[in-house]
Amino acid sequence: MERFDIAIIGTGPAGISAALTAHARNKRFVLLGSTELSPKISKAHRIDNYPGLPMITGREFAEQLKAQLAAMEIPVTGKQVSAVYATGDFFTLQAGEEMLEADTVIVATGVMQGKLLPGEEAFLGRGVSYCATCDARLYRGKTVAVIGSSADAAKEAEFLAEIVENVLYFPISGELPSESEKLRIFHEKPVEIIGEKTVSTLKTDQGEHEISCVFVLRDAVMPDKLVPGVETDGAHICVDLSMRTNIPGLFACGDIAGKPYQYVKSAGQGNVAALSAVSYLQNKK
Amino acid sequence: MERFDIAIIGTGPAGISAALTAHARNKRFVLLGSTELSPKISKAHRIDNYPGLPMITGREFAEQLKAQLAAMEIPVTGKQVSAVYATGDFFTLQAGEEMLEADTVIVATGVMQGKLLPGEEAFLGRGVSYCATCDARLYRGKTVAVIGSSADAAKEAEFLAEIVENVLYFPISGELPSESEKLRIFHEKPVEIIGEKTVSTLKTDQGEHEISCVFVLRDAVMPDKLVPGVETDGAHICVDLSMRTNIPGLFACGDIAGKPYQYVKSAGQGNVAALSAVSYLQNKK
Numbered sequence: 011m012e013r014f015d016i017a018i019i020g021t022g023p024a025g026i027s028a029a030l031t032a033h034a035r036n037k038r039f040v041l042l043g044s045t046e047l048s049p050k051i052s053k054a055h056r057i058d059n060y061p062g063l064p065m066i067t068g069r070e071f072a073e074q075l076k077a078q079l080a081a082m083e084i085p086v087t088g089k090q091v092s093a094v095y096a097t098g099d100f101f102t103l104q105a106g107e108e109m110l111e112a113d114t115v116i117v118a119t120g121v122m123q124g125k126l127l128p129g130e131e132a133f134l135g136r137g138v139s140y141c142a143t144c145d146a147r148l149y150r151g152k153t154v155a156v157i158g159s160s161a162d163a164a165k166e167a168e169f170l171a172e173i174v175e176n177v178l179y180f181p182i183s184g185e186l187p188s189e190s191e192k193l194r195i196f197h198e199k200p201v202e203i204i205g206e207k208t209v210s211t212l213k214t215d216q217g218e219h220e221i222s223c224v225f226v227l228r229d230a231v232m233p234d235k236l237v238p239g240v241e242t243d244g245a246h247i248c249v250d251l252s253m254r255t256n257i258p259g260l261f262a263c264g265d266i267a268g269k270p271y272q273y274v275k276s277a278g279q280g281n282v283a284a285l286s287a288v289s290y291l292q293n294k295k
Numbered sequence: 296m297e298r299f300d301i302a303i304i305g306t307g308p309a310g311i312s313a314a315l316t317a318h319a320r321n322k323r324f325v326l327l328g329s330t331e332l333s334p335k336i337s338k339a340h341r342i343d344n345y346p347g348l349p350m351i352t353g354r355e356f357a358e359q360l361k362a363q364l365a366a367m368e369i370p371v372t373g374k375q376v377s378a379v380y381a382t383g384d385f386f387t388l389q390a391g392e393e394m395l396e397a398d399t400v401i402v403a404t405g406v407m408q409g410k411l412l413p414g415e416e417a418f419l420g421r422g423v424s425y426c427a428t429c430d431a432r433l434y435r436g437k438t439v440a441v442i443g444s445s446a447d448a449a450k451e452a453e454f455l456a457e458i459v460e461n462v463l464y465f466p467i468s469g470e471l472p473s474e475s476e477k478l479r480i481f482h483e484k485p486v487e488i489i490g491e492k493t494v495s496t497l498k499t500d501q502g503e504h505e506i507s508c509v510f511v512l513r514d515a516v517m518p519d520k521l522v523p524g525v526e527t528d529g530a531h532i533c534v535d536l537s538m539r540t541n542i543p544g545l546f547a548c549g550d551i552a553g554k555p556y557q558y559v560k561s562a563g564q565g566n567v568a569a570l571s572a573v574s575y576l577q578n579k580k
Contacts, residue, residue: 023346026557030344061562062356064363064390071347078349081496097545202467251536251553268536270570274312278563285555 014040014109017103019091019236020118022048023221023273024191024264026075027280028116028287029084035288040112041079042105044161045088047072048120051273060274066160069155090162092141094237096257099250106143113294114259114287117237118280121265122245127157129203130226137209138221144168145223146173152222155212157200159183163227166194170225178212178219200224233266243268253283259294261286297397299325303570304376304521307333307559309549311360311413312565313401313572314369320573321555325397327390329446330366330373332357333514336558345559354363356558377426379522381542391428396524398579399544399572402522403565405515407530407551412442414488422494422508425516427451430508431458437507440497442485444468448512452478455510456481463562470516470549485509518551528553546571546578 018028022042032039046052054068063185065070067131071256079086089105092214094115103110130138139145142156153176156167164179164187171177171193179195188194203224205211212219233240233247240255241248247255247262255262263279265271299395303313306328317324331337339353348356355559374390379400380549388395415423424430427441438461441452449464449472452513456462456478464472464480474480488509490496497504518525518532525547526533526542534542540547548564551558 027344027346030346031557035345058367059312059319059566060347061315061363061565062359063310064366066347066360074349078346081349082343189401215576249536251534270314270567272563272566272570274509274559274566275563277561278557278566281344281557281559281563282555285557286396 014038015291017112018112018116021086022120022278025118025275028279028284030113031281031284033082033084035183040087042087042089042091045086046132046161114290116283118264119266122230122232124128127203133203133209137205139225141221142170142225146170149174149223151175154223155221156225161230166227252286253279259290296396297357299323300576301399302397303401305373307405309561309565310403312562313569315565317570318367318369325372327372327374327376330371331446360492377429399575401568402547403549404551407515407517412488418455418488418494422490424508424510427455430454434459434508436460439508440506440512444513449511537566537571
């Protein structure tokens with residue numbers, strides 16, 4: 011199994027900044043997240059307070075960052091990390107169907123906007139999933155729902171349709187998937203996940219759908235779901251000024267590390283997190 | 296007297312970032328520091344981990360920042376702040392011969408490199424000065440020494456030579472002043488400041504000079520000299536994640552707020568400090 015010095019989760023300004031500094035420090039690292047980078051960047055109409063980039067649009071900023079990663083030959087590994095386990099001396103990350111190992115982890119996933127659906131937390135692992143790649147095969151021959159908020163949700167739904175019997179797609183944001191016999195789009199608002207031992211029904215503002223699983227695909231998840239045992243304050247991971255969390259070797263930066271939600275603050279914290287990881291690795295030797 | 300919402304001290308990445316955000320939030324602010332911006336920026340050979348600006352040189356980065364300030368019509372007030380007094384509800388700043396008032400202050404002066412000279416602290420205010428503009432006239436008809444480390448030290452020494460009898464200039468870094476009958480340059484290393492009630496002698500590695508005052512001109516000073524009462528840790532001001540200090544309404548960011556000394560970390564903290572100041576102003580109303 012591949013073992014990295016640093017695993018960086020998230021491709022917004024915090025994760026990219028961490029990657030640039032890890033690269034400058036010649037560490038063996040992996041950058042995990044959407045290859046489209048954070049959709050929140052591209053959506054920004056105009057960024058007027060990022061030092062060095064006057065009056066840039068979000069789209070231009072995202073292009074600059076992509077070009078910078080390319081120039082440094084830093085690949086983005088387009089895998090979604092569904093869980094990070096602190097296993098004593100190092101970390102194990104579940105990324106799609108793969109497992110990765112790393113001595114340190116930097117969480118820069120962004121913060122989960124909005125609330126969990128009623129039933130979402132209660133049924134997690136029993137008919138609620140955050141990872142299509144991980145869990146698709148459990149629902150072969152079944153009907154599943156996808157609540158699509160993430161940049162990759164449409165693609166993941168199309169992948170699911172290759173495996174399961176039927177996909178009902180409920181778009182929240184982002185692009186729509188291609189409809190097919192096995193994948194239908196419902197412009198309804200999910201309001202509750204219902205079941206007994208496992209999930210049976212997705213209730214929307216317009217009716218109910220019988221399904222075996224609800225894939226809730228957001229760009230960010232609740233941090234204590236991603237990293238069991240990490241100290242949180244609501245949707246944020248608690249950090250100190252060096253971006254350390256309560257788990258040695260685990261760092262957090264950017265929106266998930268608290269307000270304000272600002273590009274340059276995230277970029278600055280990503281840099282600090284990477285240098286703290288470097289320092290942690292040095293002390294570990 | 297002019298009263299500002301926010302006084303920002305320092306024109307490195309932290310101070311400029313704070314100014315851009317204060318401007319975006321429509322605050323009445325003043326940006327105080329060298330109009331050449333931080334000399335530490337221009338000196339950087341190449342910056343390879345600033346997200347959005349691939350492989351930029353320090354000089355190019357400084358030019359970008361200047362252009363951005365100009366585009367936003369944010370003036371740099373080229374005054375050196377020698378003291379910040381927390382006077383209960385607001386702050387009074389001594390900037391050269393002027394006094395300014397502000398409801399909040401953001402300290403982004405950079406960190407003092409190196410150590411104080413023996414005697415420097417003991418004689419501060421009794422023949423040791425950090426501000427030529429403030430104290431020149433006290434030494435009319437006298438001989439003074441200038442230890443020049445700051446970007447503006449050469450200019451300040453030339454100004455001093457117009458007022459006092461003789462200036463002995465000891466260059467540490469930066470440009471040299473123009474020599475004249477009243478201003479002579481000594482390539483000697485100052486090692487101690489000596490006196491009884493007040494300063495009488497500057498000792499160097501090559502001899503002793505009889506003088507009435509030693510002007511120690513650095514870009515950054517010790518923070519507790521700049522802001523009496525602020526909580527410090529060595530040369531750093533203690534801050535929390537929101538860049539708050541122990542003094543309500545006073546914020547610090549960039550190198551003076553602790554390591555690592557990195558451009559993007561400073562820029563990020565400047566943004567956070569400005570937003571914390573905005574929030575403090577809102578709560579004060």
